[in-house]
Amino acid sequence: MIALDFRLWQGSFTLDIDIRLELPVTALLGHSGAGKTTVLDAIAGLRTPGSGSIAINDRVVFDSRAGINVPTHRRHVGYVAQDVALFPHMSVRRNVLYGRREGQKLELATVSRMLEIEGLLNRDVPQLSGGERQRVALARALMSAPELLLLDEPLAAVDVERRRRILPYLERVRDELRVPIVYVTHDRSEATQLADEIIVLQEGRVIEREL
Amino acid sequence: MDAWQITAFTVGTACLATLLMLPPGLLLAWLLARGRFRGRVLLDTIVSLPLVMPPVATGLVLLALVAPRGPVGRLFARAGIDIVFTWKAVVLAMAVMGLPLLVRAVRAGIEQVDNRYEAAAATLGAAPLRVFFTITLPLARPAVMAGAVLGFARALGEFGATIMIAGSIPGSTRTLAVAIYSFAETGRDRDAGALVAVSAVIAFIALAASNWIISRQSSRA
Numbered sequence: 001m002i003a004l005d006f007r008l009w010q011g012s013f014t015l016d017i018d019i020r021l022e023l024p025v026t027a028l029l030g031h032s033g034a035g036k037t038t039v040l041d042a043i044a045g046l047r048t049p050g051s052g053s054i055a056i057n058d059r060v061v062f063d064s065r066a067g068i069n070v071p072t073h074r075r076h077v078g079y080v081a082q083d084v085a086l087f088p089h090m091s092v093r094r095n096v097l098y099g100r101r102e103g104q105k106l107e108l109a110t111v112s113r114m115l116e117i118e119g120l121l122n123r124d125v126p127q128l129s130g131g132e133r134q135r136v137a138l139a140r141a142l143m144s145a146p147e148l149l150l151l152d153e154p155l156a157a158v159d160v161e162r163r164r165r166i167l168p169y170l171e172r173v174r175d176e177l178r179v180p181i182v183y184v185t186h187d188r189s190e191a192t193q194l195a196d197e198i199i200v201l202q203e204g205r206v207i208e209r210e211l
Numbered sequence: 212m213d214a215w216q217i218t219a220f221t222v223g224t225a226c227l228a229t230l231l232m233l234p235p236g237l238l239l240a241w242l243l244a245r246g247r248f249r250g251r252v253l254l255d256t257i258v259s260l261p262l263v264m265p266p267v268a269t270g271l272v273l274l275a276l277v278a279p280r281g282p283v284g285r286l287f288a289r290a291g292i293d294i295v296f297t298w299k300a301v302v303l304a305m306a307v308m309g310l311p312l313l314v315r316a317v318r319a320g321i322e323q324v325d326n327r328y329e330a331a332a333a334t335l336g337a338a339p340l341r342v343f344f345t346i347t348l349p350l351a352r353p354a355v356m357a358g359a360v361l362g363f364a365r366a367l368g369e370f371g372a373t374i375m376i377a378g379s380i381p382g383s384t385r386t387l388a389v390a391i392y393s394f395a396e397t398g399r400d401r402d403a404g405a406l407v408a409v410s411a412v413i414a415f416i417a418l419a420a421s422n423w424i425i426s427r428q429s430s431r432a
Contacts, residue, residue, distance in 0.1 A: 046330050072333035073342075079334040085327045089349045098345075099335025144335045 002026075002043070002148065002182070006052025006062070010038055015204035017042075017052075023211075025174055025181045027195035029188060035204040036184040037082070040150045043182070044079045045072035056148050078146030078179070082153045084137035086125045092136055093121040099144030106177075111139045114176065115169050131166060138169065142177065149173070149181045155190065163190075170194055213382070214402075218409050221386040224298060225366035228305035232313055232362055237355070239310075240317035241343055245326075262311040266371025270304060274376045277303065300377035301384050305369045309362035316361055320354020321347055353428040360421035367413060387413075 002021040007014055015035045028036045041047040043054060045061065048069060054062040056077065061070040086095050096108065096117075112118045115135045120128065128136065134154050141149060154170070155163045171194065174181060185191050191198050200208035242248075243255055261269045277284040277294045287294055294300050324347055332342045348355065370388040377384040379393045387410050394403035 044334050046333075072330070073336050073338050075334075076336065077334055079331070081327060081331065083327060085325075085331040087328055087331075087346060098332065099337070101336060140335065 001055075001057060002180070003053070003055040004039070004043070006042060006049035006054060006064075008038060008042055008047065008049040010035055010204055013204045015039065015042075015049075017204075017206065019199065019206055019209075021180075021182065021197070021199075023196035024178070025183060025195045025197075027191035027198045028182065028184045028201055029186065029191050029198055030201035031186060034201040036186075036201055037152055038204075039201070040079065040152055040182065040184060043075075043148070044077045044150060045070060045075050046079075059147075076145070076147045077150060078141030078144055078148070079150045080134070080137045080141050080152065080154050082156060084133050084154075086128075086133055086137055086140070088125050090125070091121070092117070092123050092125065092128070095125065095136060096121070096140045096143055099140060101145045106143060106145060108143065111142050114172050115139045134166065135169060138173070142173065142179070146179060149179045150184075151181060152184045153186070154183075155187075156185075167193060214405055214409060216382060217385060217387055217390050217406065218413070220298070221367060221388075222413065224301045224386065225305055225363055227302045228309060228366040229359055229363045231302060232306040232310045233359065236310055236313040236358070236362070237317060237348070240314045240321055240358075241347065243314070244318045244321035245329075245347075258314050259311050261308050261372075266308060266369070267375055268371075269307065270372035270375025273304065273307060273372060277376065295376055296378050296380065296384060298377075298384060301373055301386060304372035304376055305366035308369050308372055309365040312365050313358040313362035316358030317351065317354050320351035320358070323354070324350045353425060356424050356428065357421065360417060360424070364414070364417055367410075367417070 004021070005018045007016050013035075015038055017039060028039060030036050038047060042049055042062075043056070049062065049064065051064045052062070053060060053064070056075065060066070060068055061075050062068060087098065090098070096112070112121060115138060117132070117135050117139055120132055120136060125133070138154065151170070155166055167190070170181075173179065174194070183191070183194060196211070198210045199206055239254070239258055243251065243258070274295065275281050277287070277300070279285065279288045279293070279295070284294060292299075294303065328346050328350065329342050332346045337345065368388055369386070370392065373386060374389055374392075379385050379389045385393065387406055391403050391406045391410070394400070394406065
């Protein structure tokens, strides 16, 4: 369960969010500039709200009144940003293993089989195609054993054909690993295919929730 | 005159000075490039001060600090370590004068590193220090190399601060720059000229090496 109740000044408007996400996959839907990415940044601790609180699975990671602001690296949130940001100076394998946590159960073999990246592990990042990068970024995030997965338009840069191939990977993550997912997209069909609940954002406010 | 001894001493102390300035230099560059704290502008100014102050003035400040009764020198004196007018003073003067150049180059390099990589590393659970050593520093490596070469080059030619805190003791603290001055001063123009030639050769090698490193880095990127 993710409890969000915060205000964050966003330049042209104030993001004002007060929602509880209790289902496995939530899609944040909205036009570009609606504040979707900022919500993910706030959950991950990359941006600090002006006021309010954020809790991930009942663990408070931000509370302006209590002066709590858990740094990003202790929030255990897997975040695949829109630009995926694979480390360009490391091989795919070192990328995927970068965030591996001590004593976590997930094996590299399992994750790479599920996302079909076994054949990519020894390659360098610049050699990868867009779709391969997104699968590797997803694997890297999963290997850090996140309590929550944040995906920011993970398929935005991918053509329709590839998208049809990648969506099943995300469904497998949802079904096999049971990591809750907050999924940002502006594509309603993507949102309905994957999500249990859709939240529509406009100008930093929730204007619609549908199951 | 022992040209070999002077040359080896100068190159050796300049290497030590470069090693000495790297840890604080990298830390300062990181703080100035990525840190958000009060007093950042002040720190920036203090680090750059030796660049704009007359080196002799910097030398005098250093002398006040590390003289046996100075605030820093006293601590070393208690441990039985003399700094002033020894080779350690040469290294110190070189490091202090080279530091601003190193910091400037590395800082610019770190500012060039896209911070989304650092953000990604943080979401993967990497603490700031690990992010610095595994992401920021490797991605800024060309700038670190360039900065180290700049700092080394500045150290090789150091004169003003060196003469204040290390003097010009033959066989003990006399570097190329100081020796050239001392020889020219005492009319030993041929000795001075020979050392000028040596300096030119070293400068040439250092520049060629740095150009080679930079071209190799950029061809790999």
